Amino acid sequence: MENKIHVKKCLRRLLRMRSGRCWLFVASVCALITAPVAAPQKAERPTQEFTGYPPSVYMRPFLACFSDSPCARTDRFHLDQVPTGCCVLIVTNGDGQGMDEVRSYEVFLNGERVVRTDHSRSVQAAVKLRATNMLKVVLTGAPHSKVFVLFAYDARRSK
Numbered sequence: 001m002e003n004k005i006h007v008k009k010c011l012r013r014l015l016r017m018r019s020g021r022c023w024l025f026v027a028s029v030c031a032l033i034t035a036p037v038a039a040p041q042k043a044e045r046p047t048q049e050f051t052g053y054p055p056s057v058y059m060r061p062f063l064a065c066f067s068d069s070p071c072a073r074t075d076r077f078h079l080d081q082v083p084t085g086c087c088v089l090i091v092t093n094g095d096g097q098g099m100d101e102v103r104s105y106e107v108f109l110n111g112e113r114v115v116r117t118d119h120s121r122s123v124q125a126a127v128k129l130r131a132t133n134m135l136k137v138v139l140t141g142a143p144h145s146k147v148f149v150l151f152a153y154d155a156r157r158s159k
Helices: 004-014 020-034
Strands: 055-064 071-078 087-091 104-109 112-118 122-126 131-139 145-151
Touching: 020 055, 055 071, 055 131, 087 104, 112 122, 131 145
Parallel strands: none
Antiparallel strands: 055 145, 071 131, 087 122, 087 145, 104 112, 104 131
């Protein structure tokens, strides 16, 4: 209803105007006044689907040293919140499909060995994380070889 009143007033002003510039100016103002204001649309959240992987808390690849002898790689990491019953350590050797694998690896968390010397493609272990953690991975392999370390939250273990 209000828009119709504004349109009528604008048309009356246009009819009284003689100058082309004024006419264009008033037409622009009328268009702005009478244009419906678009309500901001809510951004749609993408639906979270089951991926088969538990939510990750930490993940990082560790590369073997340039020599063929054992070497240690370390990383200190901090978690703002540590979920109750957290976590599962998952170590993947190489790319998980037989490429770029190390000959052996062992994993230490906060000074404790959580994975003994191993060379399999994938290993899992239940671990307890702290707010601040020190991870040490001892690797033996060619310079391009690697292991991928993932700490994941498993809700089944939190019970």
